[in-house]
Amino acid sequence: MPATARKTQPVRAEREKTVDEIYERIYAAILEHRLHPGTKLGEEKMADIFGVSRARIREVLARLAHEQIVELFPQRGAYVAKPTTEQARDVFEARRLIEPAVLRRLVDTLTTEKIQRLRQHIELEADARRRGDKRAVIRLSGEFHTLLAELAGNSALARSMRELCMLTCLTIFLYDAPTAQSCRDDEHQMIIDAVAKKDRGRAEKIMLEHLDHIEGSLQLDESNGEADLEAIFRG
Incomplete structure (x- = not known):
């Protein structure tokens, strides 16, 4: 296997693992009622808390939004879903x-x-x-x-x-x-x-x-x- 491919695979695995870990932390916080419906999940603050880039946080938020757990609003950001x-x-x-x-x-x-x-x-x-x-x-x-x-x-x-x-x-x-x-x-x-x-x-x-x-x-x-x-x- 080329050296580039060997290096890429661990990096990709680590990236996915980190996304999964952040996702599970947010998921657990909602499930345990520590995160309220309507809570804003600021990209900058979340990136600082988890020690990752804002791009990584956006990836996690997009996954949560796909599952309707988070709502994304243009110019306003991401919020924990607030079901009607x-x-x-x-x-x-x-x-x-x-x-x-x-x-x-x-x-x-x-x-x-x-x-x-x-x-x-x-x-x-x-x-x-x-x-x-x-x-x-x-x-x-x-x-x-x-x-x-x-x-x-x-x-x-x-x-x-x-x-x-x-x-x-x-x-x-x-x-x-x-x-x-x-x-x-x-x-x-x-x-x-x-x-x-x-x-x-x-x-x-x-x-x-x-x-x-x-x-x-x-x-x-x-x-x-x-x-x-x-x-x-x-x-």
């Missing part, structure tokens, strides 16, 4: 269509290892609740739904669920319905139990009721969009 009431309804409508399909595929491809993964996740949720770690509870509650999709083995479904769960998280934050209360752990356990018994009908029924409970808890509450980015990512 109509968009929130669209997200839950999409989840009601997708998540039953996820459960059906999961049941059809079920293994002992997959059930163990789900039960391990529930234990992490329970432990976070016992410790009173609200951020971990919020993050794990959202990740439960993406884990179901990942274990179902369909990459397109998993990607869609990841985006929908993030938009749900923003909606919950915006309308002031804490995930720790609205995404109830007992319902997660009931879903796993139904899947373990390969009872598709019951699993789907509980999931739809679960989504109804989350959506039903939403209450309109405006956010001012202000946040200390340095404290969030350097703290």
Whole structure:
């Protein structure tokens, strides 16, 4: 392999890794409700915080914008998405269509290892609740739904669920319905139990009721969009 090619590959891998790392840091901050809907993500400040170029930050923001997690406005910059009431309804409508399909595929491809993964996740949720770690509870509650999709083995479904769960998280934050209360752990356990018994009908029924409970808890509450980015990512 030419020396130039050998040098290019590690550089490209490192660049992609850095973009992925920054993306995941922002993703986690939103999922844990540390970044508010409407928060401005200034390129210069973000570049300084992460120690990268503004071009690198623009690449991350473009990826987040493609997933509708960030909104880009000409001459104004990038902001964490602030779903409207109509968009929130669209997200839950999409989840009601997708998540039953996820459960059906999961049941059809079920293994002992997959059930163990789900039960391990529930234990992490329970432990976070016992410790009173609200951020971990919020993050794990959202990740439960993406884990179901990942274990179902369909990459397109998993990607869609990841985006929908993030938009749900923003909606919950915006309308002031804490995930720790609205995404109830007992319902997660009931879903796993139904899947373990390969009872598709019951699993789907509980999931739809679960989504109804989350959506039903939403209450309109405006956010001012202000946040200390340095404290969030350097703290």
